[in-house]
Every structure is written in structure tokens, then in C-alpha cells.
Amino acid sequence: MAYKIIASQCSGCSACEPECPNVAIREKNGIYLIDPKKCTECAGHFDEPQCVAVCPVDKTCVLDPAHPL
Amino acid sequence: MRSSAYVGIGQIKPLAARAAAPGAGCGSAGGGGKFGCGSASGAANLAPEVWEKVRNHPCYSEEAHHHFARMHVAVAPACNIQCNYCNRKYDCANESRPGVVSETLSPELAAKKVLAVASAIAQLSVVGIAGPGDALANLARTFKTFELIGASAPDIKLCLSTNGLALPEQVDAIQALKVDHVTITINMIDPEVGQRIYPWIFYRNRRWTGIEASRILSERQLLGLEMLSARGILCKVNSVMIPGINDHHLAAVNKAVKSRGAFLHNIMPLISAPEHGTAFGLRGLRGPTAQELKALQDSCEGEMNMMRHCRQCRADAVGMLGEDRSAEFTNEKVAAMEVSYELAPRLAYQAGVEAQRQAKAAARDAALLALAEQHSDIKLLVAVATKGGGRINQHFGHAAEFQVYEASVAGARFIGHRRVDLYCQGGYDAEEALPGVIRAINDCHAVLVAKIGSCPRAELKLAGIDPTEQYAHAFIEASVIDYFNDYLAQLNSGSIEHRPRADAAIRQGALISMSA
Numbered sequence: 001m002a003y004k005i006i007a008s009q010c011s012g013c014s015a016c017e018p019e020c021p022n023v024a025i026r027e028k029n030g031i032y033l034i035d036p037k038k039c040t041e042c043a044g045h046f047d048e049p050q051c052v053a054v055c056p057v058d059k060t061c062v063l064d065p066a067h068p069l
Numbered sequence: 070m071r072s073s074a075y076v077g078i079g080q081i082k083p084l085a086a087r088a089a090a091p092g093a094g095c096g097s098a099g100g101g102g103k104f105g106c107g108s109a110s111g112a113a114n115l116a117p118e119v120w121e122k123v124r125n126h127p128c129y130s131e132e133a134h135h136h137f138a139r140m141h142v143a144v145a146p147a148c149n150i151q152c153n154y155c156n157r158k159y160d161c162a163n164e165s166r167p168g169v170v171s172e173t174l175s176p177e178l179a180a181k182k183v184l185a186v187a188s189a190i191a192q193l194s195v196v197g198i199a200g201p202g203d204a205l206a207n208l209a210r211t212f213k214t215f216e217l218i219g220a221s222a223p224d225i226k227l228c229l230s231t232n233g234l235a236l237p238e239q240v241d242a243i244q245a246l247k248v249d250h251v252t253i254t255i256n257m258i259d260p261e262v263g264q265r266i267y268p269w270i271f272y273r274n275r276r277w278t279g280i281e282a283s284r285i286l287s288e289r290q291l292l293g294l295e296m297l298s299a300r301g302i303l304c305k306v307n308s309v310m311i312p313g314i315n316d317h318h319l320a321a322v323n324k325a326v327k328s329r330g331a332f333l334h335n336i337m338p339l340i341s342a343p344e345h346g347t348a349f350g351l352r353g354l355r356g357p358t359a360q361e362l363k364a365l366q367d368s369c370e371g372e373m374n375m376m377r378h379c380r381q382c383r384a385d386a387v388g389m390l391g392e393d394r395s396a397e398f399t400n401e402k403v404a405a406m407e408v409s410y411e412l413a414p415r416l417a418y419q420a421g422v423e424a425q426r427q428a429k430a431a432a433r434d435a436a437l438l439a440l441a442e443q444h445s446d447i448k449l450l451v452a453v454a455t456k457g458g459g460r461i462n463q464h465f466g467h468a469a470e471f472q473v474y475e476a477s478v479a480g481a482r483f484i485g486h487r488r489v490d491l492y493c494q495g496g497y498d499a500e501e502a503l504p505g506v507i508r509a510i511n512d513c514h515a516v517l518v519a520k521i522g523s524c525p526r527a528e529l530k531l532a533g534i535d536p537t538e539q540y541a542h543a544f545i546e547a548s549v550i551d552y553f554n555d556y557l558a559q560l561n562s563g564s565i566e567h568r569p570r571a572d573a574a575i576r577q578g579a580l581i582s583m584s585a
Contacts (some may be wrong), residue, residue, distance in 0.1 A: 011158050012173075013202055015147035017272075018209075046274045047243060053276040054159050 002036035003049055004064035007056050016061065019050035036067035077378070122249055122303055125194045125419065126226060127390050129250060129305065129333060131378045131483050133152035134390045134457040136401070136422045138192035141199045142179035143172070143188050143385040144210045148202035150270040150286065154309055154339055157201065172385075172400050175290045176210055180217035184408040186387055187222055190394070192457075195250070197228035200384035205235040207319075212315070215246045221236035223451035224412055230307070234270055234286055235549045236293030238393070239572060244300050250298035251297055252335075253290055258325045260284040262318050266311065268348070276312040277447035285462075298330025305333040305376065310357050310365060311349065312339070323369040333527055334369060338362050359512055363484055377485045378472075389457055391470050401409065429459050437480055440540035441556045447567060448477040449556065451549045452487070452516040461540050463550055471510055474545070481546045487547035507532045512573040516558070517548055533570070 011021040024038030031067040127134035197202040257263040263283025270282045306326040339356040388394035413569035452471040454463035487509040515535040540548035
């Protein structure tokens with residue numbers, strides 16, 4: 001399943017963008033988006049999804065049932 | 070109302086006699102020699118190369134902050150740790166505290182903003198990157214910004230502020246970019262204490278929590294500090310005083326950072342208004358009172374300088390420390406400006422400051438000479454209203470803050486500042502602001518101002534604070550000493566009686582306005 005960023009909670013801090021091993025995160029209008037086609041939940045790269053681990057706002061980077069792998 | 074008496078508190082150490090000895094002042098006439106201006110303590114005997122780095126730096130020298138301005142460029146929004154006193158989602162144009170900005174900047178726009186501010190404010194001497202996240206959690210943007218500023222405005226000193234987690238790997242890059250002032254926020258050296266301040270850190274691609282997070286953070290902070298010291302990069306350590314969490318631990322932190330070469334220690338009060346939404350604020354933790362903060366700072370004062378003039382600026386602050394002119398330099402306004410590099414106005418201003426410094430030191434020495442005959446154990450706190458230049462030159466009602474000096478037979482010593490809501494503001498109810506002002510300077514015996522209306526004058530007197538215009542436009546230190554000399558003379562003649570003052574409150578809420 002791919003991760004998504006809940007737009008209303010994103011503070012736009014950019015911490016997630018450089019941590020994503022798949023370069024799946026980009027900025028749009030001051031907040032950040034995950035490209036579900038590129039997201040692998042960091043499988044094979046890291047033990048925990050990097051966007052979740054670094055995000056300062058809890059429960060903002062969440063699994064998106066609309067995009068199962 | 071808290072009532073811990075100020076005069077006679079056991080932990081207040083006596084003023085060192087050297088603190089304000091005639092001839093050890095800030096005038097540069099002597100060239101080299103002893104300058105009592107490393108920080109608020111006014112007692113540092115600095116090596117010439119260190120003195121050169123701090124003499125015009127408003128954050129590293131208390132004396133310099135009367136004359137010089139700083140700016141922060143908010144190019145670093147990301148952070149790699151979570152602190153319980155910080156809520157990154159909060160932004161308010163009227164709020165002034167670290168971790169907060171109105172808009173972030175690209176490195177290119179930041180470099181242009183520096184030129185724009187330098188052209189408008191001749192007092193500008195330093196540019197820092199202080200967030201709103203962590204300067205070193207945004208390496209590409211932070212370093213690009215320093216590179217651009219170094220090329221386009223080479224006379225402006227560069228500083229950065231960090232939590233230290235990513236510091237050890239970046240020390241070489243910091244040195245190469247000629248950043249010679251680094252501030253590390255160190256709130257603990259004991260992970261048991263740390264786990265109550267830091268819920269998590271992001272390090273080596275994972276989130277660490279609990280005691281392990283604070284153990285890693287502390288090791289990295291102290292290692293980074295040692296590495297910077299070894300390279301001769303001047304380090305300031307910031308610590309947030311959190312009553313009930315680390316207030317009794319900060320003396321140990323002070324010893325640890327002193328032994329690792331920190332130049333200056335800045336113990337700041339916790340800002341925890343619940344409306345900021347920080348974990349500590351929501352849990353109802355309070356910040357320290359003015360006298361609690363002073364007692365801790367005094368107990369740490371020794372070989373190491375204590376900074377007491379920190380305004381806990383926003384990550385996009387612009388101007389003298391007590392003011393914020395960032396609204397004049399928004400991204401939109403800066404983008405539309407034509408800017409160029411002009412050094413001459415800043416050099417001319419700096420030459421003028423040197424003349425003022427000599428006049429100020431001479432006035433202070435004359436006042437001390439007059440005081441030399443007096444013998445007394447009394448110490449008084451005196452609040453002053455100033456717009457800069459080291460003079461008492463602000464109207465009581467226009468003051469957004471008061472600076473507080475401790476007067477004794479050893480002289481006048483700066484011990485802090487108190488932010489207040491403007492008493493005199495169009496459309497705003499003055500009746501509501503005055504009690505707040507009195508609470509903020511309640512530990513002071515007097516307030517020296519350029520001018521004051523009859524109404525607040527009467528109220529202040531009723532509260533036991535002596536308002537006086539007698540020193541309008543005179544130098545601050547000399548005036549505080551003269552006031553104290555007069556006070557002792559009146560005591561000796563029996564016309565007044567000495568009464569200790571109570572404690573004062575450190576203001577927590579948002580600033581209503583910065584204009585003055």
C-alpha cells in the first residue's frame with residue numbers, strides 16, 4: 001500500500017522530501033504530496049517508512065487504501 | 070502574587086568587584102586591553118581575536134545589542150527532533166518566539182533580503198539561520214544561503230543555531246563557509262531528564278524515542294560543541310529553563326558546556342502559553358518567574374559569561390533585538406526591491422558607535438568615582454526605557470520592553486529585560502496594560518524613562534516603583550549608578566526607608582504590537 005499525506009495536517013516543513021528513498025515526495029502550493037506510483041513503504045530500504053518517522057505532525061503520513069501495492 | 074523577596078536571597082552571589090571597575094569598560098580607545106563586554110556579565114577578559122568577533126555582535130555582546138541589529142533568514146523549515154516546548158504548526162504575526170515564522174525563503178531570496186535589510190538598517194552586523202526548524206536538518210538550503218550571502222555581503226557575520234543532532238558531521242563545512250558563531254540548544258546532559266523534554270529524534274533513518282533518543286542527542290550535542298571549540302568557532306549554548314523538569318539540572322549543564330569550551334551560556338525562560346499548543350503548554354507547565362531565572366543565571370555566573378539579553382527571537386526576526394521589523398521585508402516586498410551592496414553607511418555608523426562607546430564609558434567611570442565613597446550591602450533593580458544607543462531615551466508608554474539593571478556599590482550590571490504590552494497605544498485600553506507593566510517590573514525600585522504621563526506615574530508610585538524623568542537622554546549605566554548614589558544619600562539622611570521588592574512575572578502571551 002502507498003502512503004499519503006493528509007493535506008490539512010501538513011505543516012509544509014519539507015522534512016519528508018529528502019528522506020524518501022524513492023523520490024516520491026514533492027511540494028505543491030506549500031504542502032507536500034506522495035506519488036503513490038513511486039511509494040514502496042520504504043520496503044527494502046529502511047525498517048520504517050521515512051516520511052512517517054520524520055513528520056512532526058502525528059498521523060499525517062498514513063497508508064492510503066485507495067492505493068494498494 | 071508571589072512574594073519571594075529579592076534583596077537578601079541567599080543564592081544571589083555578590084557582584085564581582087571587577088564587574089564595573091573604572092577603565093575596564095567598552096570604550097575601544099585603549100585598543101586591545103580589557104573589555105568588559107563579552108556578555109551581560111561585563112567581566113570577560115577576552116583575547117583580541119575573540120573580542121573582534123563579538124564586539125559588534127548583538128547576541129554575543131550585551132553592550133553591542135544597544136547599537137547593532139541582527140536578522141534571521143527563515144530558510145530551514147525542517148526539523149529532526151521534537152521538543153515538548155515547540156509546536157511547529159503555530160504561526161502568528163504577533164508572536165515572537167523561536168520556531169515560528171510567517172513564510173519561508175529560498176536561499177536566493179534570503180541573500181537578496183540580506184542586502185535589502187543591510188541597505189535600510191545600517192546597524193545590521195549579523196545574519197543567522199535559526200530555523201524555523203533546525204539549520205542543519207536543511208543542509209542544502211542552509212549552506213547555499215551562507216554561500217550566497219558570503220559572496221554578496223562579505224562584511225556581514227554569519228551565525229547558525231542548531232539542536233546539535235546533525236552537528237558533528239557538519240563542523241568542517243561550517244568552518245569552510247566562515248560561519249564563526251554557532252548556537253547549540255542544550256537542555257540536559259542526563260537522558261533521564263531529556264526524555265521528559267524530547268519525545269523523539271530522527272537519526273540514521275529511524276525515529277528514536279524514550280531515554281535512547283536523549284542519550285544519542287546529548288552525545289551528539291557535546292561532541293559537536295567540543296569539535297567547534299577545537300576549531301576556534303565561537304559557541305553559545307542556549308538552555309530553556311523548564312521549572313520542574315530541568316531547572317535544578319541546568320547548573321550541571323552549565324559546568325559541562327563550560328568544560329567543553331562554550332563561550333556564552335544563555336538560559337532562557339520557558340514560553341508555554343497554552344494557546345501556542347505546545348505539549349508543555351497544554352499540560353499547564355509554567356515558565357520561571359523573573360527572580361527564579363535570575364537566581365539560576367547568577368548561580369552559573371563565574372568564569373563563563375551568561376547571556377541575559379536574549380529576546381527569544383522568531384526565525385525571521387529583523388532589526389535591533391528588542392524590535393521586529395520583519396513586516397517591512399516580506400518575501401513579496403523583497404522580491405520587488407532593487408538592491409545593491411553598499412558598505413559605506415555601515416562603516417560610518419560603526420565609527421559613530423565607537424565615539425558613543427567612549428562617551429558612555431567616560432560617563433560611567435565618572436558616576437563610579439562619585440559612588441566610590443559609599444558603603445552599603447544594598448542592591449537595587451532599576452528598570453530603564455531605551456530605544457538603543459545605550460541611553461534612556463524612550464517614553465514610558467512607548468516601551469514594548471524595559472531593560473533591568475542591578476545597582477550596587479560595585480556599579481550597574483545588566484540582568485535582563487521584561488517584555489510588556491505597550492501602555493500607550495491608540496485604541497487600546499491603557500487601564501488594562503498598566504497592571505501588566507507593573508507585574509513585569511515589580512522587582513524594581515525605580516523606572517528611568519525619557520518621559521511619563523501623570524496617570525501611570527501615580528499608579529507606579531502606589532505600587533512602590535519610583536518613576537523618574539531626571540535621567541532623560543543620559544547614558545543608562547551612568548544614570549543607574551547616579552540614581553543608586555542618590556538613593557543611598559537619601560537613606561543616609563533618613564528621608565527614605567529601604568524596603569525589599571517582591572518578584573516579577575515574565576510575560577508569556579503574544580505581543581500586541583511591535584511599533585513604538
